[in-house]
Amino acid sequence: METFINNNGENGAMEDIVVEISHIKKAFGVNEVLKDISVCVKRSENVVVLGKSGQGKSVTIQCIVGLLTPDEGSVKVFGKEVSEMSDAELKDLRTKVGFLFQSGALYDSMTVRENLEFPLTRVLKIKDQKEIDKRVEEVLDGVGLLDAVDKLPCDLSGGMRKRVGLARTMIVKPEIMLYDEPTTGLDPITSREISELILHMQKRYKTTSIIITHDMECAKITADRVLIMNDGMYIAEGSFDELKNSEDIKIKAFFNETT
Ligand SMILES: Nc1ncnc2c1ncn2[C@@H]1O[C@H](COP(=O)(O)OP(=O)(O)OP(=O)(O)O)[C@@H](O)[C@H]1O
Numbered sequence: 001m002e003t004f005i006n007n008n009g010e011n012g013a014m015e016d017i018v019v020e021i022s023h024i025k026k027a028f029g030v031n032e033v034l035k036d037i038s039v040c041v042k043r044s045e046n047v048v049v050l051g052k053s054g055q056g057k058s059v060t061i062q063c064i065v066g067l068l069t070p071d072e073g074s075v076k077v078f079g080k081e082v083s084e085m086s087d088a089e090l091k092d093l094r095t096k097v098g099f100l101f102q103s104g105a106l107y108d109s110m111t112v113r114e115n116l117e118f119p120l121t122r123v124l125k126i127k128d129q130k131e132i133d134k135r136v137e138e139v140l141d142g143v144g145l146l147d148a149v150d151k152l153p154c155d156l157s158g159g160m161r162k163r164v165g166l167a168r169t170m171i172v173k174p175e176i177m178l179y180d181e182p183t184t185g186l187d188p189i190t191s192r193e194i195s196e197l198i199l200h201m202q203k204r205y206k207t208t209s210i211i212i213t214h215d216m217e218c219a220k221i222t223a224d225r226v227l228i229m230n231d232g233m234y235i236a237e238g239s240f241d242e243l244k245n246s247e248d249i250k251i252k253a254f255f256n257e258t259t
Pocket of ligand 1: 051054056057
């Protein structure tokens, strides 16, 4: 059996790897965004990608779900090359991968309940109302918002909307969660709450997560492993504390510039 060495120095089975990115490159015209990116993400792991704005973090995520195709290199999810997937396989992949966008992306004219029912009826095609009610209740309980079930998004705070956005993504029980700047635009206390919730959801649903952020506290709270992205490459990898306390000049410079 093929093995890899994880960041604790332990051997792990290749079957535990859900996302495997090898030497991908991506340019838009003369703009070389991804120059050489490789990473393996294991089942149930929270990997945080830290990087300044415009480094290609979102481009990497779009390559994972087949919205963009790398110019070179390989992206495998659940062991299959994404660029070789059929339309049906891509559709299936996207039901297994949940996104939490910066805005939370809720439908303004729908109540919280209706927002949560939408992916169950439209994506999973569940018809049993009892099953729907059970899932809505369970996921709202998970994000601490059972009381808000009949409210409209406009009646919620930014942090509450983000929680509902998270609930709406988690309700289909994705195997992989992609978080794009989950705490941007939130005050420090709410940011901390959302970061703790991301950790709580990982523990509760055993989801594999990739979290892209500039927020050091979010990285500290949520990450099993941190990658630092700079100029289209990962320049460092380790636990948050390992990187924060590193004597490496590049890593020190990164932390000094971003904190
Ligand atoms: N579809 C596209 N067409 C052309 N250029 C693109 C496209 N998508 C991204 N880019 C460019 O790729 C670069 C990296 O963008 P990306 O959104 O991945 O950065 P990021 O690291 O996620 O930054 P931020 O934290 O600001 O979101 C930017 O220069 C952006 O303009």
